[in-house]
Amino acid sequence: MTVQRYEExxxxxxxxxxxxxxxxxxxxxxxIEPDDWMPPEYRRQLIRLIQQHANSELIGAxxxxxxxxxxxxxxxxMALVAKVQDxxxxxxxxxxxxxxxxxxxxxxVEELLNGKSKWSNVFAYPAETWAxxxxxxxxxxxxxxxxxxxxxxxxxxPYCRALKRIIYEESFHIKHGYEMIVTMVSGTKRQRDMVxxxxxxxxxxxxxxxxxxxxxxxxxxxxxxxxxxxxTNDEQRQEFLSKYxxxxxxxxxxxxxxxxxxxxxxxxxxxxxxxxxxFFRVINGDGPMSKERIAVRRLAYEEGRWVxxxxxxxxxxxxxQPEPTGIVA
Amino acid sequence: MLELTPxxxxxLIEYLYGLADDELLVGHRASEWTGLAPILEADVAxxxxxxxxMGHALVFYRLLEELGEGDPDDxxxxxxAPDFRNAIFSELPRGDWAFTVVRQYLHDVAxxxxxxxxxxxxxxxxxxxxxxxxxxxxxxLIHDRSWVAKLGPATxxxxxxxxxxxxxxxxxxxxxxxxxxxxxVRVEADIAPPEEVLLKRWLDEVVPFLESATLQVxxxxxxQGWRLLVEPVYGGRRGEHTEYLETLLQAMQLVYRMEPGAxx
Numbered sequence: 061m062t063v064q065r066y067e068e069x070x071x072x073x074x075x076x077x078x079x080x081x082x083x084x085x086x087x088x089x090x091x092i093e094p095d096d097w098m099p100p101e102y103r104r105q106l107i108r109l110i111q112q113h114a115n116s117e118l119i120g121a122x123x124x125x126x127x128x129x130x131x132x133x134x135x136x137x138m139a140l141v142a143k144v145q146d147x148x149x150x151x152x153x154x155x156x157x158x159x160x161x162x163x164x165x166x167x168x169v170e171e172l173l174n175g176k177s178k179w180s181n182v183f184a185y186p187a188e189t190w191a192x193x194x195x196x197x198x199x200x201x202x203x204x205x206x207x208x209x210x211x212x213x214x215x216x217x218p219y220c221r222a223l224k225r226i227i228y229e230e231s232f233h234i235k236h237g238y239e240m241i242v243t244m245v246s247g248t249k250r251q252r253d254m255v256x257x258x259x260x261x262x263x264x265x266x267x268x269x270x271x272x273x274x275x276x277x278x279x280x281x282x283x284x285x286x287x288x289x290x291x292t293n294d295e296q297r298q299e300f301l302s303k304y305x306x307x308x309x310x311x312x313x314x315x316x317x318x319x320x321x322x323x324x325x326x327x328x329x330x331x332x333x334x335x336x337x338x339f340f341r342v343i344n345g346d347g348p349m350s351k352e353r354i355a356v357r358r359l360a361y362e363e364g365r366w367v368x369x370x371x372x373x374x375x376x377x378x379x380x381q382p383e384p385t386g387i388v389a
Numbered sequence: 390m391l392e393l394t395p396x397x398x399x400x401l402i403e404y405l406y407g408l409a410d411d412e413l414l415v416g417h418r419a420s421e422w423t424g425l426a427p428i429l430e431a432d433v434a435x436x437x438x439x440x441x442x443m444g445h446a447l448v449f450y451r452l453l454e455e456l457g458e459g460d461p462d463d464x465x466x467x468x469x470a471p472d473f474r475n476a477i478f479s480e481l482p483r484g485d486w487a488f489t490v491v492r493q494y495l496h497d498v499a500x501x502x503x504x505x506x507x508x509x510x511x512x513x514x515x516x517x518x519x520x521x522x523x524x525x526x527x528x529x530l531i532h533d534r535s536w537v538a539k540l541g542p543a544t545x546x547x548x549x550x551x552x553x554x555x556x557x558x559x560x561x562x563x564x565x566x567x568x569x570x571x572x573x574v575r576v577e578a579d580i581a582p583p584e585e586v587l588l589k590r591w592l593d594e595v596v597p598f599l600e601s602a603t604l605q606v607x608x609x610x611x612x613q614g615w616r617l618l619v620e621p622v623y624g625g626r627r628g629e630h631t632e633y634l635e636t637l638l639q640a641m642q643l644v645y646r647m648e649p650g651a652x653x
Contacts (some may be wrong), residue, residue, distance in 0.1 A: 123426055128420050129640040130419070130644050131644070132462075132466060133645065134443060134446075134447050134465065141420045141436055142436070145432070145433055145437065148432045152429040152433070190653070240653070243652050243653060250647075273416075299604070360424075360425040364428065366547060367486050369547075370544045370547035371543070371548070373543050
């Protein structure tokens with residue numbers, strides 16, 4: 061519970077009453093709309109979450125975007141442009157959803173560029189070969205879709221609506237990614253090796269993608285009760301493993317974790333615990349490509365400044381023009 | 390029905406390469422903005438255009454495939470620079486946002502006047518392709534015209550950038566209408582109109598519009614027709630290209646050429 065929440069609680073003599081009603085609504089499965097009453101902490105957590113999600117879409121466009129000029133075949137080239145385009149579109153949708161909670165897009169963009177706001181760990185790694193592009197499209201989008209499908213059952217209506225559309229589009233990305241992987245693993249030895257090496261590189265970042273284990277994660281219970289985060293990180297990770305490990309094995313690929321197996325007695329997957337110190341370093345801006353990703357975004361932002369200024373100047377001109385009068389059609 | 394004599398066939402093939410290669414490269418250049426455009430809305434819009442242009446290129450490469458030239462992927466991803474027949478205009482680097490919207494506008498108007506003429510081509514597969522693509526081009530032009538009309542007059546900086554972009558783009562854009570030796574064969578067979586006719590239609594459209602966007606265009610309307618105040622940059626339709634095409638192809642063909650014969 062934050063200081064802010066206590067302050068607002070003191071300010072509002074009916075706080076506890078409203079909170080109880082709010083929690084009852086969520087317990088009944090109702091969705092919260094932007095103008096509804098919500099605890100300040102709920103608002104704060106949601107902004108943080110949606111903003112990080114939006115950032116991740118925008119930064120996530122970069123590792124794959126880098127490969128657009130190199131994409132082989134018409135089909136791959138057009139599909140990759142379409143995929144990265146979708147991600148930019150998702151960023152746009154999500155920033156808009158976060159804006160409904162009262163934070164302007166400009167401020168969020170600035171916080172991304174000055175490192176104040178986080179984004180997903182997986183985009184802080186390089187996409188070294190074309191096989192990395194395929195692994196990203198298949199497994200990272202798969203991980204994302206698991207996370208988003210769960211988040212879409214959450215309580216904040218605008219976020220749920222955005223997620224619904226995002227999930228629909230990302231299901232095509234996974235299909236495309238899987239098809240790329242299948243094509244390559246049934247190709248030449250060099251192609252198969254490329255895929256295996258890419259999987260080796262991406263496995264740990266993907267395991268980390270869902271966030272630290274529940275025992276290290278703060279806030280989880282309140283967030284779960286409020287429908288901000290309907291399932292825990294570990295639950296999401298287990299779901300991912302159940303769905304995708306068998307598929308990866310079926311393709312004849314090896315997962316670089318000798319301890320990975322499904323434990324019948326425990327009823328869950330066991331695996332080597334990722335190094336969470338690395339995870340925290342990465343999400344705090346110290347991943348192999350963290351600085352470069354932000355530098356690219358900042359450069360794009362600076363190069364586009366004159367365009368945004370031009371559009372703003374036109375918008376102002378239109379606003380200050382007197383109403384046209386006496387025009388006869 | 391059009392009889393494809395060896396000469397007519399050669400003239401047709403040469404023409405289709407020009408069409409396909411221009412579309413491919415303009416689409417490729419547009420896709421270099423994906424994820425990096427000045428505003429998210431513009432990013433999404435230009436990415437759509439990039440995909441459309443690549444799709445158009447594919448339509449023309451398929452026509453070449455039907456004429457025995459080979460698989461479209463091989464044509465795009467395994468041909469060397471001297472075999473490309475695009476105008477040099479289409480291979481110029483991405484540049485800033487001003488150059489991008491100016492080039493896209495000049496390209497799309499050229500494409501529109503060309504396809505409108507080709508919709509009546511005696512080579513029916515080409516006529517059909519042209520009619521199909523024209524529908525999409527309408528949206529491109531709405532997009533391009535809106536950007537040019539806005540950025541031309543908006544601020545001092547935007548005006549200067551747009552003028553500089555036009556100064557660089559215009560002589561190269563004229564190269565889209567470069568005549569080739571086989572042009573008379575195509576004209577005679579009613580496959581395509583003379584480049585000169587298309588150039589005139591293009592100038593009729595772009596010059597007044599660019600001027601209305603406060604830009605100076607190096608072309609003057611005189612009694613006997615248009616007088617150009619700059620030399621067109623030719624060579625592309627004969628396979629003469631700049632180092633920009635070499636660099637572009639090195640990237641574009643890198644993965645495809647890694648493992649000859651492999652599927653991706």
